[in-house]
Amino acid sequence: MIIDCTINKWKFSERKQALLHIDKCDSITGEKPRIVIFDRGYPSGEFFINLMEHNESFLIRIGATVFKKEQLTMTTDDEYVNIMFDKSRLSPHKGTSTADKLAKTGSIPLRFVRFELDNGNREYLATNLPIEEFNTSEIVYLYRLRWEIETAYNVLKNKFFIENFTGTSLIMIEQDIYATVYLCNVMHDILLDAKLEFNIKNHQKYKYKMEINKNIAIGIMKEELIRFILEKDKGRKKEMFDKIIVEISSNILPVRNGRHYKHTKGQLSGTYSNVNKRSF
Structure with a gap:
């Protein structure tokens, strides 16, 4: 069910838009507890901080090159890591409000979960869901619910x-x-x-x-x-x-589990003709 919809230009900040959707959810679903789940295009230090400031429970897939330092320090498939906002992470945002926010925060503790796909590749998830309430398999199950999106x-x-x-x-x-x-x-x-x-x-x-x-x-x-x-x-x-x-x-x-759609990179313009409109 689509509960909120906005229209933007082709290039826009998906992270900022996600926060707007989350704010809108409060007026739609009320105080019902929720877990927001994101794909690998969303994780960043500032986004993690923003979600925590909103008191959101979240689960986010991490790309292979994102927070690589923390991924390499893992000794188990499910553990807490400390994300440090050092100079290497502040310098790309020098002179911006993002740099100020990261510097002020200093570091954040997050739970990283590692699991293996059917093809043998490893995937990583970042979450603030407590390990006492959600075990490793439950975290992976929750993320796979995102397939419906x-x-x-x-x-x-x-x-x-x-x-x-x-x-x-x-x-x-x-x-x-x-x-x-x-x-x-x-x-x-x-x-x-x-x-x-x-x-x-x-x-x-x-x-x-x-x-x-x-x-x-x-x-x-x-x-x-x-x-x-x-x-x-x-x-x-x-x-x-x-x-x-x-x-x-x-x-x-x-039901066929494990399916995936091929992602096509780049701008797709002219997919449909403006002089021809399908009936549905």
């Missing part, structure tokens, strides 16, 4: 074509993006109902864990959603909704 981006870009705009004016781009996010959330709600319907009817029926086929679900929504929205009769509307749920819940496939 990758699949959500995949749906937005390749199923709902969020980058295929109706026009080039600001209002039209905003309209397309917000409408697509809304439709994605509608689909998410319907999928949850369909998943519940499937689980009730097929409890322990399958050898492997099954999930709703999102490609089929989106196709069904394309066919039925507009008619459902335009229908005025409440009774008929409920019948249509129940039919959609049953049809979606009958299209399933086994």
Whole structure:
């Protein structure tokens, strides 16, 4: 479920934007406890400090060259390290507020977790979650929950074509993006109902864990959603909704763990033509 959406220029600070999203979450989810999970593009000394100042519980993947000194000092797969903000880490930010913040803080203790992927590569996670409450395997499990974010981006870009705009004016781009996010959330709600319907009817029926086929679900929504929205009769509307749920819940496939999407580096311009807009 997408609970907040902002539109920015192509080049912007994802870390600053993340903090804005976190602030917005307080007004949306209230005081419910949460753990924020980030991929490897986010870790930095200042970002860690900012999250701590927000009293956030966080879990962040660390790239192979980020905080390498701390990675090399690890003698176990799960331990606390002390990140020192020495001259080598202050000099790239000389004369900025970032340098002042790092110098004032001096150092921060963080928990580093190391684990091995199926291909044999090692990954590192940084977190402030206490080891007394979350063991190593639970930390790795929590990070892998982030896979749903990758699949959500995949749906937005390749199923709902969020980058295929109706026009080039600001209002039209905003309209397309917000409408697509809304439709994605509608689909998410319907999928949850369909998943519940499937689980009730097929409890322990399958050898492997099954999930709703999102490609089929989106196709069904394309066919039925507009008619459902335009229908005025409440009774008929409920019948249509129940039919959609049953049809979606009958299209399933086994869960395949360990998948990943290939990351394409560089600016991708002109993916879609401005004179051609897909219907959905």
